[in-house]
Amino acid sequence: MAKGDAAFVGSIPATYERLLVPLIFAEPARRLASAVLATAPRDILETCAGTGVLTRQLVAAGDAYVTATDLNAPMLRTALQLCRSDHVTWQVADALELPFGARSFDAVACQFGAMFFPDKPRGFAESLRVLRPGGTFCCTVWDRIEASPSWRIVDDAVNAAAGEVPVQFLRRVPYAYFDPDQVRQHLRIAGFDDIAVETLSATSRSTPEETAEAICHGTPLRMALAAHPTLGIERATEVAAHALREEYGDGVFDAPIGWLQVVARKS
């Protein structure tokens, strides 16, 4: 992990919620919420809650009380505007140093956050610590970038335009933690002993321009592009949209997205 890799700040939260959530996070949230609520938890800790797409699903579908946490206050401020339920508490917290006592929750949920942990076993061990015996940890991580081809196309196009200074954020961070055996191993090191990993997919629907804006403006890739010596955010967005039009044509297109959903229990 490099400085800024987990910086979901500035204009990112608003773009993230407007474009990325409907594009790639809403459907995984629906499925992850089902997995979490299947265990009938009374209280749920959510780590890496972001703008709250999973939180809203958890609250809408059940009676559970959710403590929704994230490293970045700006993400939670956007989340709060969209969900003021008395079943949710929002709190800034690092998933690797949770400010909660041992055995405090029936379930811990983490949607697409573990890829950002600088030390994955430690992050998982923190979730294990705050779970009650018999509690469940549910999380998702992205499958390899080839399982989400529109993202692979954008990454390739941006890097082709980046010249001698590659922009590696997507393959280095969000799309780097896709090996089910590695995820299982990290969970076992953390102390989980009943681990199921499922490979899931769905279809995202968008236009080339929206997808390009979502990826280049709505993630910490934005910072890498802004710091690039020759490319810049706007040029990268144009290059990305052009590559998507070449592949999918003008207007709305459907593209697959792929991810891993993990359920692990504390004995």
Ligand SMILES: C[S@@+](CC[C@H](N)C(=O)[O-])C[C@H]1O[C@@H](n2cnc3c(N)ncnc32)[C@H](O)[C@@H]1O
């Ligand atoms: C890709 S977003 C996912 C957000 C949300 N779960 C969703 O599905 O839309 C990753 C989130 O992880 C948060 N994050 C990164 N590192 C973290 C850490 N160490 N502890 C807590 N949150 C972290 C970021 O601030 C960001 O909101």
